[in-house]
Amino acid sequence: MSGPGRKFRYISTDRRVREDRRFVVGKGNYIADLAVEGMLHVALVPSQHAAARIISIDASKALASPGVHAVVGGDEIAAASEPLMNGLDTPNVRRFPLAVGATRYMGEWVAAVVADTRALAEDAAELVEVEYERSPHVIDAEEAYKPTSPPVHPAHGSNTLLDRVFDWGDIDAHFAASDQRLSLRVTWGRNSTVPIETFGVLAQWDPWNEILDVRASIQMPKYADQIARALRLPMNGVRVHYDVDVGGSYGVKRGIKHSVLVGHLARKLGRPVRLIEDRLENMRSGDAHGPERVFDIDVAFDNDGVINSMKMRALDNAGAYAGRAPFQLGKPIGAIVGPYRIKSVRYHAVSVTTNKAVEEAVRGFGQSPTNYAIETMVDRVAEAVGLDRVEVRRRNFIRADEFPYLIPSGTRYDSGDYHAVVDKVLARVDWTALVAERDALRAGGTLAGIGVAACLEPSGGNSSFEPLLNPKNATTTWMESCRINIDALGTINVAIHTTSSGQGHETLVATAVGEALEIDPAKIRVTRPDSLSSLPGNSPVGSRMAIMLGGAGFHAAHKLKAKITAIAARQLGCAPAEAAYCEGAVSHGGKTIEWAKIVDIAHRQFHDLPEGFEPGLEASHIMQTPTGEALPTADGRVQMYPCHSFEFHVVLVAIDPVLGKPELRRYVIGHDCGVVINPHIVKGMTLGGIAHGIGAALLEEFVYDSEGQMMSQSFMDYLMPSASEVPHVEIVHHCTPSPLTVFGQKGSGESGYLGAPAAISGAINDATRPLGVRFNKLPIRVGAIADAVAEALEKRKEAP
Amino acid sequence: MKVALTVNGDTREIDVEPRTTLLDALRDSLRLTGAHTGCEHGVCGACTVLIDGAPARACLMFAVQADGFELTTIEGLAPAPGELSLIQDAFCETHGMQCGYCTPGMVLTAHALLRDDPAPSREKIVEAISANICRCTGYGQIVEAIELAARRLAGSNAGPAT
Numbered sequence: 020m021s022g023p024g025r026k027f028r029y030i031s032t033d034r035r036v037r038e039d040r041r042f043v044v045g046k047g048n049y050i051a052d053l054a055v056e057g058m059l060h061v062a063l064v065p066s067q068h069a070a071a072r073i074i075s076i077d078a079s080k081a082l083a084s085p086g087v088h089a090v091v092g093g094d095e096i097a098a099a100s101e102p103l104m105n106g107l108d109t110p111n112v113r114r115f116p117l118a119v120g121a122t123r124y125m126g127e128w129v130a131a132v133v134a135d136t137r138a139l140a141e142d143a144a145e146l147v148e149v150e151y152e153r154s155p156h157v158i159d160a161e162e163a164y165k166p167t168s169p170p171v172h173p174a175h176g177s178n179t180l181l182d183r184v185f186d187w188g189d190i191d192a193h194f195a196a197s198d199q200r201l202s203l204r205v206t207w208g209r210n211s212t213v214p215i216e217t218f219g220v221l222a223q224w225d226p227w228n229e230i231l232d233v234r235a236s237i238q239m240p241k242y243a244d245q246i247a248r249a250l251r252l253p254m255n256g257v258r259v260h261y262d263v264d265v266g267g268s269y270g271v272k273r274g275i276k277h278s279v280l281v282g283h284l285a286r287k288l289g290r291p292v293r294l295i296e297d298r299l300e301n302m303r304s305g306d307a308h309g310p311e312r313v314f315d316i317d318v319a320f321d322n323d324g325v326i327n328s329m330k331m332r333a334l335d336n337a338g339a340y341a342g343r344a345p346f347q348l349g350k351p352i353g354a355i356v357g358p359y360r361i362k363s364v365r366y367h368a369v370s371v372t373t374n375k376a377v378e379e380a381v382r383g384f385g386q387s388p389t390n391y392a393i394e395t396m397v398d399r400v401a402e403a404v405g406l407d408r409v410e411v412r413r414r415n416f417i418r419a420d421e422f423p424y425l426i427p428s429g430t431r432y433d434s435g436d437y438h439a440v441v442d443k444v445l446a447r448v449d450w451t452a453l454v455a456e457r458d459a460l461r462a463g464g465t466l467a468g469i470g471v472a473a474c475l476e477p478s479g480g481n482s483s484f485e486p487l488l489n490p491k492n493a494t495t496t497w498m499e500s501c502r503i504n505i506d507a508l509g510t511i512n513v514a515i516h517t518t519s520s521g522q523g524h525e526t527l528v529a530t531a532v533g534e535a536l537e538i539d540p541a542k543i544r545v546t547r548p549d550s551l552s553s554l555p556g557n558s559p560v561g562s563r564m565a566i567m568l569g570g571a572g573f574h575a576a577h578k579l580k581a582k583i584t585a586i587a588a589r590q591l592g593c594a595p596a597e598a599a600y601c602e603g604a605v606s607h608g609g610k611t612i613e614w615a616k617i618v619d620i621a622h623r624q625f626h627d628l629p630e631g632f633e634p635g636l637e638a639s640h641i642m643q644t645p646t647g648e649a650l651p652t653a654d655g656r657v658q659m660y661p662c663h664s665f666e667f668h669v670v671l672v673a674i675d676p677v678l679g680k681p682e683l684r685r686y687v688i689g690h691d692c693g694v695v696i697n698p699h700i701v702k703g704m705t706l707g708g709i710a711h712g713i714g715a716a717l718l719e720e721f722v723y724d725s726e727g728q729m730m731s732q733s734f735m736d737y738l739m740p741s742a743s744e745v746p747h748v749e750i751v752h753h754c755t756p757s758p759l760t761v762f763g764q765k766g767s768g769e770s771g772y773l774g775a776p777a778a779i780s781g782a783i784n785d786a787t788r789p790l791g792v793r794f795n796k797l798p799i800r801v802g803a804i805a806d807a808v809a810e811a812l813e814k815r816k817e818a819p
Numbered sequence: 820m821k822v823a824l825t826v827n828g829d830t831r832e833i834d835v836e837p838r839t840t841l842l843d844a845l846r847d848s849l850r851l852t853g854a855h856t857g858c859e860h861g862v863c864g865a866c867t868v869l870i871d872g873a874p875a876r877a878c879l880m881f882a883v884q885a886d887g888f889e890l891t892t893i894e895g896l897a898p899a900p901g902e903l904s905l906i907q908d909a910f911c912e913t914h915g916m917q918c919g920y921c922t923p924g925m926v927l928t929a930h931a932l933l934r935d936d937p938a939p940s941r942e943k944i945v946e947a948i949s950a951n952i953c954r955c956t957g958y959g960q961i962v963e964a965i966e967l968a969a970r971r972l973a974g975s976n977a978g979p980a981t
Contacts, residue, residue, distance in 0.1 A: 035911055042919025043907040043926060045853020045893030052852040138838070214954055215857040215865050216920045266855065266920030267954050298858045521918030521955050699914035703956050707917065710957030734862035734952070741949040742958040771957070 029534045030762055031695050036526045037545075038519075047264040050219035050236045051295050058221070059088055061281065061294040062140035064130040064147045065304055066122035069374040069727025070156035070169070073120055076130055077148040084143035086135035088288055091280075093119035093129065099283050100249045103275055106343040107181055108491050111174040112372065114340040116280035122151070123171050123339035124374050125727045126303035128276075133284055133292060156374040156727050160313060160336035163371040171339055171372040180337055181345045181370040181488060185352070185655040187427035188363025193328035197319035201403055205395050206796040207388035207776075209311035209336065210719035212381055212711065213739065214520075216266025217296035218274040218305055222285040231282055234260045238268040238520050239275065240482075240497075240557040243550040249279040250286075257282075259550040265520035269711065270380040270560065271307040272520060273343070302737060303729050308721055309381030310347050311336040314392035324404045324411040326359060331392065332367040335385075337378045344378035345370035347385030349484030350561075353430040353659020354386065354475045357393045358437050359415040364427050368488075374727045382711065383476075383769045384561065387776060390474040391797065394777035398784070408781070409445065412473050413438060419755075429656025430477075431646070432663045433757045433765075435691065437473065440753045444667050444689035447751050453671060453685065461789070466674040466808065467684075470782025472774040473667045476692070477660035478766020479759075480561015481647035487657050495648050498641050499567035500554030501575045503532060505636035509618040511536070511543045515568060516553035522768060523700045524564055530696055531569040534762070535576030537602040554641055562766030563644075565696055566662060566757075571642040573761040578638035586620050587612035589629050645759040662757045662765040664692035666705075668778035674786050676812070679805025681717060681783060683746040690770055691753040694763035702750060705771040710745045712775020718744070720798050790815070822883045826851065827895030835882045842866045844882035845892060853893035853923045857952070864951030867924035868892050874928050874950070893923035896930060905975070906930055906968045915964035917955030924951045929965045937972050939965070 041047055078090035093115060102113040113119070118129045130147050134140035155169035162168050163178040170177055194200060220235035231252060233243075237259075247254040265272055277294050285292040296305050317330040333351075337344045348368040355364050401411040417424045419436040426432065453469060460467035485492040502514040513532050515524055525545040533540030557563075580600055587605030588598040590612050598607045603614035620627045621636040628634065644661060651657035667689040674681045688705065695701045718738040722730040731737040756763025776797055783799050790811040794803065823832045826849060833848040840859075845851045845868070857865030859878045866877040869891035896904045903911065906929050916922040925948060932939055932947040939947070944965045945958075953961065 036914050038919070039911040039914060039916060040903070042916050042922045043903065043910045044897050045851075045923040047919045047922075049852075049855070049920065051846070051856060054847075054850075138836070212954065214918070214920070215863050215952060216855065216918070265918060267918040269954070295856075298860065521916075523917070699960070700917075703914055703917055703960055706957035706959040707953075707955045708957070711954070733860055734858045735860070739952055739954070740957075741952060742945045742962070743949040745957050745959075748957065748959060 025763065027534060028537060029530050029540050031698060033698060034530065034540070036523045036697065036699055037529065038523055038525055048262060049216060049264050049266050050221060050234060053221055053234055055221065055223065055291040058291040058293050059133050059135065059288060060137040060140050061284065061292060062132045062137060062144040063128040063300060064132065064144050064149065066118060066125055066127040066129050068122060068151055068153050069125050070154045071122050071151035072154060073118060073122060073129065074150040074152055078130065080146040081132055081143040084139070084146055086139035087132060087143045089133045089284065090147060091131045091284065093117040096280065096283060100279055101251060103249055103279065104245050105341040106346045106485065106489065107341060108489050109175060109180055109341050112172045112180065112341045114342065116276040124376050126376065126729065127339065128304055131280055131284065133288065158373055158375060158723055158725060158727055160311070160334050160371050160373060163373045164334065164369060171374060178371040178373065179369070180341050180372060181348060181368055183368050185366045185428065187656065190328050190330065190363045190365045193363045194319040197327045198321045199403060200317060200319045201399055202317050203396060203399055204795060205314050205392050207310060207312040207391060208720040208797050209308055210715050210721065211307055211309040212269035212271050213302065213737065214267030214269065214272065217298060217301035218272055218277055219293065219295035220274055220278045220281050221291060221293040222281045223291040224286040224289065226289065230256050230258055231285065232258050232260065233278060233282065234263050235274060235278055236263060236265045236272055237274065237518055238265055238270070238272040238558060238560065240560055242558070245275050246278055246282055250282050255551060257550070261516065261518050261547040261549060261553070263518055265518050268520035269382040270384070273379050276306060299732055303732055304376060306342070306377035307379045308338060308376050310378060310385055310388050312388045316392060316396050318396050318400060320400050322404055324400060324406045324414050326361050326400060326415050328363045329361050330365040332369065334369045336373050336375060337370045338375040339372060340377045342377055343380060346484045346488060347380065349488045350384040350659065351386050351389035352428045352484065352487065353477045354663065355428050356426050357390065358417060358473050358475055358665060360417050362427065375723055376729065380560065382772050386477065386769065387715070387773050390472070390773050391777040391780065394472045394474065395780065398781050408471055409441065413441065429652065430659045433661060433759050434755045435663060435665050436753065436755050437665055440665055440667050440689040440691050441473065443751050443753060444669055444687055447749065448669050448685065448687045457671060460673050464676070466676050466786040468672050468782040468784065468786030470670045470672065470778040470780065470785060471668060472778035472781060474774040474777065476562060476664040476666065476766055476769050476773050478562035478664055479566035479644055479661040480563040481644040481660060483647050483651070483657045483659050487651045487655060493650060495650060497557045497644050499556045499563070499571050500639065500641045501528060501568060501571035502554060502639035503575045503579055503637065505579065505618060507622040509615055511538065513543055513545045513572065514548050515545060516548065516556040517558045519559060522559055522564060523697060524559065524568060526697055526700065527565060528568055528572040531572035532576045535573050536580060554639055561660065562768040565764045565766055566760050567642055567644065569696060569764060570761045571640045574642060575638045575640035578640060579636060582636060582638065583617050585629050586617050589627065661759050662693070664765040664767060664770060666690050666770055666774050668774045670778045670782045672779065672782035672786055674783070674804060676808050679801045679808055681804065686746045687749045687751060688771065689751040689753060691755050692767040692770060693755060693757045693765035696762065696764055701767045704767050705750055706748055708769060708771025709748055709775045710740050712772045713740045713745060713779065715797060716776040716779035717798050717800065820883060822886050824849070824882065824885055824890060825888065826890045826892060837881065837883060839882045840878055841880040841882045841885045842877035845877060851892050851894050855920055855923065862952070864924045865921050867927050867951060869927055869931055872931060872934065874931050891927070893927060896926065905971055906933065909968035909971065910964040913960045913963040913967055915956065915961040921951055921953045925953065925961055929968065932965065933969060933972060938969055
């Protein structure tokens with residue numbers, strides 16, 4: 020899997036993932052494993068209404084309950100803290116950890132109870148009496164978008180958080196010149212990643228040193244900054260510990276409201292305070308739902324299937340508060356045409372508040388829903404022109420010789436060879452045989468269909484959507500850092516500055532540094548200093564760590580290599596440029612200075628160091644994202660993420676026409692994420708992403724009733740794929756190195772998930788097309804298929 | 820109330836409320852934190868322990884109900900500090916995990932499966948682990964780990980415990 024023409028020692032080789040050793044013996048360091056002397060526990064009082072004014076909170080019975088230390092409501096929190104950060108410029112959409120004056124969704128935390136144990140806190144929470152006065156609510160995004168709908172935040176004036184039209188290219192001319200056009204609407208249901216570990220946070224306030232220690236199962240950029248701002252502490256008064264293992268996240272573990280709440284409680288009570296969500300709190304009120312989105316598309320194309328222009332409106336239901344979620348309409352702008360040569364795009368991005376739980380970042384940051392919309396559109400175009408779906412994709416793909424390729428919205432794709440990947444996948448599946456298999460299933464009375472999806476994974480996140488959607492935000496860096504210290508005995512210590520939630524960053528950075536220093540990565544120690552001892556970083560979001568942490572490690576290692584070479588060159592009596600570094604030793608003219616000697620000089624023999632050198636052997640690197648250093652243009656064009664991985668899915672689905680249950684009979688994915696750093700990790704990400712995509716396509720949805728009650732409140736209602744639902748997946752590799760990264764690597768943390776929902780939806784629609792049945796909304800659940808098929812068969816019987 | 824729990828061969832008496840789950844007792848009273856809290860309603864399998872050798876949900880059982888049974892937790896599988904069991908080693912070999920949160924439950928489930936059936940079919944492996952939800956891996960490398968462990972067991976004289 021290594022890049023063509025490039026040989027690596029450790030990159031892309033079959034090496035174990037170092038983190039696995041502690042996990043496999045149950046010695047991960049998760050937040051719920053951390054018990055501190057004197058620790059208190061929190062339980063929450065949930066709102067019973069979708070929208071209501073809070074008249075009063077009577078905590079007297081709860082406070083009299085055994086072991087209870089405090090009951091805190093929204094007014095206290097609002098006085099003690101600043102509103103939580105919004106991504107957009109929406110200052111009147113104020114959000115605090117607890118409902119202040121009014122509650123805006125069912126389950127929202129109205130009060131927090133602190134007690135000696137979680138059980139006692141829960142007992143007392145049931146005794147808190149809250150008096151409400153109900154107010155009008157709105158659940159549906161289309162309804163919320165109407166000027167007549169009740170505003171979730173009256174001070175904001177409407178439910179509209181974002182309503183912006185981007186025109187990129189000559190859309191009207193391209194529509195006028197095209198042979199055909201068609202329209203479609205598809206809907207992405209509200210789901211999330213729902214990690215098996217819920218969110219948890221432990222805070223301790225030290226009044227003598229005036230410092231707040233925070234440990235959390237967090238995956239969030241600018242976490243310490245946000246806590247400090249909200250609690251009005253200097254940033255060096257907040258110490259976030261990054262050595263906490265996070266039990267899955269995939270984007271959503273951003274418990275800022277939990278953290279500010281617990282930080283406040285710890286200061287108020289002078290005791291360590293821990294909040295671990297239970298499953299209901301996590302699902303209903305953890306503010307961690309993913310995008311819920313309606314896409315309306317008009318597409319203009321020619322009779323040969325070539326797509327010329329697209330108009331897309333994306334309407335997103337952000338839930339009751341703004342947070343960072345509306346940015347999930349912005350990130351897909353960086354791949355708004357998918358892998359296709361669509362010449363112009365009108366994109367209308369709308370985000371509205373409703374009385375549902377708050378939306379948070381989910382794997383792909385809005386890209387998977389957008390890919391589902393684009394791919395469904397391409398299937399419809401193929402149907403309209405009567406051409407094979409794969410052929411239409413081939414005709415529209417950007418060609419390998421066109422890279423770097425500038426798309427209408429301002430992003431330049433780095434590299435790719437989409438045709439080659441598709442060819443490889445079709446060869447692997449034996450397309451003709453697969454079609455024959457589908458047709459044989461159909462002949463036997465089974466509904467059967469083939470789905471395909473081609474899409475991109477923008478990676479190396481630079482957060483350019485921030486200045487694009489918020490004019491007050493001028494962010495043009497999204498750096499990541501690495502520090503390497505070679506100690507007095509010559510062993511190598513690498514520091515990374517984030518938590519991880521299963522991505523294998525310790526393995527990643529050790530591999531990158533080992534590759535650069537030509538030293539076995541197994542000999543490298545990786546540590547995670549706390550936030551006060553860390554260099555700046557932005558956490559593992561945006562499919563960026565292979566590019567950014569791998570890059571930072573590589574650059575830091577090269578700085579060290581230069582120092583090592585210069586120290587040895589002085590001993591060798593030559594210029595550093597004349598000396599040759601090899602596996603930690605440096606040679607010139609038949610003489611070699613070994614690693615141990617160089618370390619000795621650096622740490623003990625200042626008199627032998629080159630002039631101007633500091634003692635010791637240390638280097639760090641703060642890496643800027645490759646590309647994306649410019650602010651957006653006035654017409655809304657910007658370089659979004661630098662690198663673009665490609666994936667092509669083929670899936671064969673068989674559906675029992677009576678039960679409606681889809682069975683995934685064959686699943687093949689072609690995957691090109693450039694140079695792979697650790698093959699095991701990339702494979703796992705891809706397989707896991709597909710499983711997550713299967714959930715989004717067929718099973719997972721947070722369903723609300725018209726009163727705003729969330730109906731899928733447990734794992735018996737919110738269904739996730741088990742090993743029985745996930746088929747064996749075949750991965751076909753391809754490597755087109757990125758010219759923008761140190762090893763040619765691209766991101767892979769979202770792979771699989773970005774195309775699986777589109778492919779599975781395509782397969783089901785292919786299966787039911789002969790019956791005239793079409794599914795335009797995810798998830799496509801068993802019941803929906805069974806009902807639609809039964810109805811179609813009934814009609815067919817009735818037909819003369 | 821007092822309850823005597825026999826965990827990984829050691830018997831310890833602890834004092835718990837009657838409503839305390841076995842999971843909370845293991846984690847809070849005995850500080851055996853390898854069994855994880857996932858859903859607390861018996862679906863996800865993150866809290867799996869072995870009770871007289873059979874996988875069970877520690878979240879669905881009260882601590883007092885465990886009196887008199889032989890409990891095995893993930894902490895009881897490694898033969899020595901720093902040394903992995905054959906099954907644990909196989910999970911590392913195939914990278915049968917990512918975040919590690921469901922992993923103890925998966926390893927214990929595999930342990931029980933391979934003890935009862937040293938050469939399970941792929942279908943049988945899938946059936947066994949379908950009681951444990953993993954959100955990271957899509958299960959592929961977990962199935963591979965168990966297949967690898969079975970192959971290695973067949974070539975060794977050891978039972979699954981070593």
